[in-house]
Amino acid sequence: MFFNSLAFAIFLPIVFFLYWFVFNKTKSTQNALLIVASYYFYSCWDWRFLFLLVFSTFLDYYTGIQIEKGKSEQSRKFWFWLSVLVNLGFLGIFKYYNFFATSFSELLNSVGIQASPILLKVILPVGISFYTFHGLSYVIDIYYKRIKAEYNFVDYSLFVSYFPLLVAGPIERATHLLPQVKVKREFDLEKAKEGVCQIIWGLVKKVIIADTCATYANAIFDNYTSMNSFSLILGAVYFAFQIYGDFSGYSDIALGVSKLFGLDLLRNFNYPYFSRDIAEFWRRWHISLSSWFRDYLYIPLGGSKGGIWMKIRNTFIIFVVSGFWHGANWTYITWGFINAIYFLPLLLRNSNRNNIDEIKVTWNLDSVKVIVSILTTFLITCVAWVFFRARTISDAVLYLKRIVTNRDFAFQFLENDRYNYELLLMIGIFVLVEWNNRTKVEPLSGKNSMLKIALAILAIMAFGTFSDYKEFIYFQF
Secondary structure, three states: OOOOOHHHHHHHHHHHHHHHHOOOOOHHHHHHHHHHHHHHHHHHHHHHHHHHHHHHHHHHHHHHHHHHHOOOHHHHHHHHHHHHHHHHHHHHHHHHHHHHHHHHHHHHHHOOOOOOOOOOOOOOOOOHHHHHHHHHHHHHHHHOOOOOOOOOHHHHHHHHHOHHHHOOOOOOOHHHHHHHHOOOOOOOHHHHHHHHHHHHHHHHHHHHHHHHHHHHHHHHHHOHHHOOHHHHHHHHHHHHHHHHHHHHHHHHHHHHHHHHOOOOOOOOOOOHHHOOOHHHHHHHOOHHHHHHHHHHHHOOOOOOOOOHHHHHHHHHHHHHHHHHHHOOOHHHHHHHHHHHHHHHHHHHOOOOOOOOOOOOOOOOHHHHHHHHHHHHHHHHHHHHHHHHHOOOHHHHHHHHHHHHHHOOOOOOOOOOOOOHHHHHHHHHHHHHHHHHOOOOOOOOOOOOHHHHHHHHHHHHHHHHHHOOOOOOHHHHO
């Protein structure tokens, strides 16, 4: 069930009505309804994997209690590692087993040892990377005595499987969401309005920007050997806006839907393409994942407190692991490695925290430097995105090589219903709207909000009717 589907357009109002007008008596009834709705939502993908979600939920719920009750450090460690290893074990089997088996087989073949890997014929359970990280952060926080274990199974289950964030995040923390789940929610009209605006803006990003860019990005990447330099540059730019509109659009819809039920989720994007360096980019892009790796991997490894080699090691570990989290492919690992290289000069100069203030442009020399920094950061980000999008590392390298060596900058048209001119104009308008509203969560509220909402809905309906691309990119992770 996609957020941009007719099924969800029917599902959401029904759950909203039941939540506020039938099951609104107590916190327990509200949570119970959301659990049922969440399990139904997840079962629409594949009901068989619902059992995996329930098992993972019960595992972390039970081990969390045992860790807190443990009378010895040995007992606490046992339950902690049981949870961590089982969670990572499931993630490894479903997501990474075939990758490791194939890679090991190829390594043996390269040294003359013939090997045929035994592969598992399983599909990746949707959202497994996200709900696994929900549970892991909860158990880790209990083990280090940052939080208390949750004894109400329904409340904990809702924290893990809440349907707006279940399949593609944001990755929530128990310290943020569980306190909201444990109290009865009262209807807040202003919050609901904010939620509706955020949902609509998320659909604008997804349907108008991401899906339209996907048509061209897919055509260019699939036929890159016949594309000239200019088309290949456009392909990288189109994919950059596709993945941003797609994933940040999903996050906006998730946050907006959650506001309809009186629950606030963590913000996941903060206009990342206006970043002035790669460190700022990662503070603005997929914030919940970046902060998760910072708190549960980078800092435990020593963070930036050790010597220079420890800092370099930790930087490469966190970026490479982040890349690997996205998928079982060397392209994702390479993408993470490239971002680590981008980040390294900032780390060595201790300038990775320079750009934490609000972006201001007043049309002076300093403003020119800001704009150049933003464009440079976007450029190197697009280069890295080529590896993220390409099927293989060889394809990515040849793609970039052809940009440099082809040197043909004529305007090519592709065989589809949309034209490049209109798409470039639309991206330009989108960038201007985001720039003008970069201090807001979404641009539709405020002055003339009803007119902006009406125009946005008309545009969504118009583009959605002709769109041939529906899925969200991050569902595969």
